[in-house]
Amino acid sequence: MxxxxxxxxxxxxxxxxxxxxxxxxxxxxxxYNVALRITNNQQEAEEVTQDVFLKVYHNLRNFxxxxxxxxxxxxxxxNTALNAYKRISRVRNxxxxxxxxxxxxxxxxxxxxxxxxxxxxxxxxxxLALLLDRLNTDQRSCIVLREIEGLSYEEIARxxxxxxxxxxxxxxxxxxxxxxxxxxxxxx
Amino acid sequence: xxxxxxxxxxxTDFMDNECSGAVQEEVVAHLKxxxxxxxxxxxxxxxxxQPFRAIKAVKPPEEIWQRxxxxxxxxxxxxxxxxxxxxxxxxxxxxxxxxxxxxxISTVMVAILVTVLVVQSPLSRNRLVKESLQEKSDYLLxxxxxxxxxxxxxxxxxxxxxHYFF
Numbered sequence: 001m002x003x004x005x006x007x008x009x010x011x012x013x014x015x016x017x018x019x020x021x022x023x024x025x026x027x028x029x030x031x032y033n034v035a036l037r038i039t040n041n042q043q044e045a046e047e048v049t050q051d052v053f054l055k056v057y058h059n060l061r062n063f064x065x066x067x068x069x070x071x072x073x074x075x076x077x078x079n080t081a082l083n084a085y086k087r088i089s090r091v092r093n094x095x096x097x098x099x100x101x102x103x104x105x106x107x108x109x110x111x112x113x114x115x116x117x118x119x120x121x122x123x124x125x126x127x128l129a130l131l132l133d134r135l136n137t138d139q140r141s142c143i144v145l146r147e148i149e150g151l152s153y154e155e156i157a158r159x160x161x162x163x164x165x166x167x168x169x170x171x172x173x174x175x176x177x178x179x180x181x182x183x184x185x186x187x188x
Numbered sequence: 189x190x191x192x193x194x195x196x197x198x199x200t201d202f203m204d205n206e207c208s209g210a211v212q213e214e215v216v217a218h219l220k221x222x223x224x225x226x227x228x229x230x231x232x233x234x235x236x237x238q239p240f241r242a243i244k245a246v247k248p249p250e251e252i253w254q255r256x257x258x259x260x261x262x263x264x265x266x267x268x269x270x271x272x273x274x275x276x277x278x279x280x281x282x283x284x285x286x287x288x289x290x291x292x293i294s295t296v297m298v299a300i301l302v303t304v305l306v307v308q309s310p311l312s313r314n315r316l317v318k319e320s321l322q323e324k325s326d327y328l329l330x331x332x333x334x335x336x337x338x339x340x341x342x343x344x345x346x347x348x349x350x351h352y353f354f
Contacts, residue, residue, distance in 0.1 A: 021253065146204060179232060
């Protein structure tokens with residue numbers, strides 16, 4: 001995500017929609033991709049993206065430039081996407097609706113056999129979704145911010161409001177879980 | 189560093205390029221000498237690092253911005269006509285906010301005064317009492333009249349059964 005000039009932020013906070021569109025163009029790729037990888041659901045990712053930008057717009061006048069807009073957007077995105085993911089998980093655990101599982105790109109071990117039917121990109125996405133599904137929400141948010149958007153440990157710590165060593169330990173556990181799952185021979 | 193520590197660094201700082209120069213050199217030297225850690229590093233690259241590199245960034249659908257824009261514009265649009273909004277503001281007390289306690293107290297005082305005047309008025313009280321007494325006495329007189337009629341046998345309800353017997 002690129003840095004956004006202060007004057008654009010000030011214009012957008014005064015209600016200038018064109019200036020806000022510039023912020024959207026600069027940040028929407030990051031927001032959408034993080035939301036997509038955390039929720040593993042295209043429709044939810046769209047909802048999260050919309051929610052994040054409406055939150056940004058309505059709270060922009062209270063933004064005091066103490067931290068960068070980027071960090072603020074990272075934080076709102078991670079929180080909104082994690083809340084959406086928790087909501088989906090609760091519904092999924094309650095209903096165990098196989099149809100909805102199929103619609104959400106989250107693949108079970110049984111569905112892994114069907115992956116060869118998808119094209120390469122779909123297969124890679126499904127394999128990644130399968131790996132991410134092994135992680136808890138804390139590990140998931142850390143690994144997505146690190147691997148999808150390349151945030152540094154310090155940026156992740158600021159975005160999630162956690163200690164830098166907590167970032168390190170969550171990444172370690174996430175990778176341990178992913179490696180252990182891969183060694184089980186399910187992802188080839 | 190022993191193998192356990194090397195593996196921990198491989199899964200974090202080494203993989204994420206967050207190592208200091210000295211640690212980086214130590215890990216590289218260890219990997220050259222240790223086959224087990226080298227295999228572990230290759231496993232991490234293949235199974236943990238590579239899946240993220242194999243996917244492309246997805247472009248958000250165009251209609252998201254349109255939905256956001258619509259939502260912002262809907263929130264910005266005035267909900268009532270300007271003329272009505274001024275009247276609503278007046279009713280809400282937005283223009284007279286400083287005078288609100290004064291208006292409140294005076295309204296209560298006027299209400300008490302009116303109640304006292306109505307209750308204390310001798311004219312209204314006498315008239316009401318008179319009318320009530322007159323109504324009651326009229327009703328008692330009518331009852332008395334009908335009872336005496338029954339006792340004298342003058343009562344006639346003009347029904348078929350009366351015509352048959354009498």
